[in-house]
Amino acid sequence: MLLDLADLFRAALSGPREIPLKDELALAQRYLEIEALRFGTRLRLHWQLPDTLPDVLVPTLSIQPLVENAIRHGVEPSANGGAVDVTVLLDADTVRIIIRNDLPSGGKQPASGHQVGLISARERILALSQGRGHLDTEVAGGRYVATITLPAQTTGQPPTTR
Numbered sequence: 001m002l003l004d005l006a007d008l009f010r011a012a013l014s015g016p017r018e019i020p021l022k023d024e025l026a027l028a029q030r031y032l033e034i035e036a037l038r039f040g041t042r043l044r045l046h047w048q049l050p051d052t053l054p055d056v057l058v059p060t061l062s063i064q065p066l067v068e069n070a071i072r073h074g075v076e077p078s079a080n081g082g083a084v085d086v087t088v089l090l091d092a093d094t095v096r097i098i099i100r101n102d103l104p105s106g107g108k109q110p111a112s113g114h115q116v117g118l119i120s121a122r123e124r125i126l127a128l129s130q131g132r133g134h135l136d137t138e139v140a141g142g143r144y145v146a147t148i149t150l151p152a153q154t155t156g157q158p159p160t161t162r
Helices: 002-013 021-042 064-075 116-128
Strands: 018-020 043-048 057-059 082-090 094-102 134-140 143-151
Touching: 018 021, 021 043, 021 057, 021 064, 021 082, 021 094, 057 116, 064 082, 064 094, 064 116, 064 143, 116 134, 116 143
Parallel strands: 043 082
Antiparallel strands: 018 057, 082 094, 094 143, 134 143
């Protein structure tokens, strides 16, 4: 667990502005593994990833803050805990990373917080994708949904103009 925390701190404090999607997902997975130790059976994790992840760059710490928000605002305040789902969907032009979490049970509304993680992730995604990527959030079906949409260009290739 301490090694996982060290990896998260290293990623937060240094390193490139962009990393491969597989590495960003690995950071999010390490974070969720730490939280799984803390919450036990109250945290139910579901991963839906393609067999082969696309070779795309994503802003460093763009996914991890979203799963952290899912824990803090969805799972933690609920007496019964909740589920966090991480899904990666691919098509010819885009990669979508979707983080869904249950809303707190018992009628408790999640605290809106200061939205620092959302604002920061949204700005990094927009800037590092030259305005072609975005982060959208919504409440759908009783769950909070954060969706990152990025162009499906491979690493090392310049963006195509349309």
